[in-house]
Amino acid sequence: MFEFITNDDSDRGQVGIGTLIVFIAMVLVAAIAAGVLINTAGFLQSQAEATGQESTDLVSERIDVTSSVGIVNNSSTGNLAEIRVGVAGAAGSNQIDLSSATIQAVGPNGQENLIFTGTNQTNTTVESGATVLTNTSDIPDGGFAVQDSSGDFVPASEAVLNDEERFTVVFNPETAPFGGGVDSNEYFGESDSSSLDIVSPSGATTSVELRAPDLFNEDGEAVRL
Template identity: 40%
Template sequence: MFDNFNDDDRGQVGIGTLIVFIAMVLVAAIAAGVLVNTAGFLQATAEDAGQESVNKVTNRVEVLNTHGVVGAEQDIDNITMTIRLAAGSSSVDMNETSIKYLSGGNVTTLTNSTNLDGDGDAISSERTFALYKVTDDDGSFGVLNSMNDRYEVEINTSAIEGSNDANLGGGLTTGEQVTLEMTSRTGGTTQVILTMPQQLAGRNPGDPVEL
């Protein structure tokens, strides 16, 4: 039944075929290495981009309340905001935080000018804002690193508006609107839009007004 079976037949592979096979294995290994490296790079890039996006959303401040001070010209000479960390935010350094000030007649970027401990007399100008301590658990004034920390940010609207030659009279007038955008170092932004009271007549200079 098996008379035609030849035990002398042998399968042979030529050296050329062997070389091609080894070359294919090497190419596949190199390609796999490239794919692994590319996947790792893309993963790291995605993680960095994701962390930056999270920081822009979370690392920012929250404005609790705002008030202004009436000036001699029956206008608002300065604006004070009480701030704290926004929910879920890590620490925010107010020394590295800028405030974009936008009104009907002015647009400028303000930086922190306060080099004191938060209890002294800070000065704000047409290019800076002043920072005051309300509560600070660990004495790290300038850096909001606890949900219990509270700072006051003071903006001198009289200096800013008075820097415009077209408006030498002082601060913000009744009904005027101002937009404040506070941006932390990581890009987290808090926007506040304030409208000055419609009626300031009868107010004495120095009187506080809720905004």
């Protein structure tokens, strides 16, 4: 009437349960491993896309230099009144905000990191509700300004390079590192040289060398640097 479980049958049942437990554990480990691999793959894909975009920006979001000239202030003393560097966006570039660019300059009086200046400066006038520079001599130490094709200094909101806009980056030759600093009466002039690294907001760098002629001929003339 009753069946008794022999030891052999009991052992087989225990082995089967043990195998099932091992199988379930293997499935859980595989699922966890798969989740880790998926997360890692997603992270690597995101990182690769970000790196690719950064690399693209470094190539395409570059500022091209089209000209570099100086305007003579006094030919007898050999001083410049302005240093002017024409800039445009590189071929295929998107809009480039010059107000967010930095310029690493090395000149006769050391090295400086120059930033955009165009508003809230002293010796300025108010136009259209915004305070803007009116003269190159207003550009303070540590700064550069931007002029449009009409020769007007522009505020930060308008200093944006695109396919149609070109600008001139303007430096005060009295400010360091070109001269000795504002009110120093020491200007960038004859035979002086300087190097500029123009760094766009994306980090793309354009280098330009400035070298003034050994002799200026007349006041107000434009000389190639």
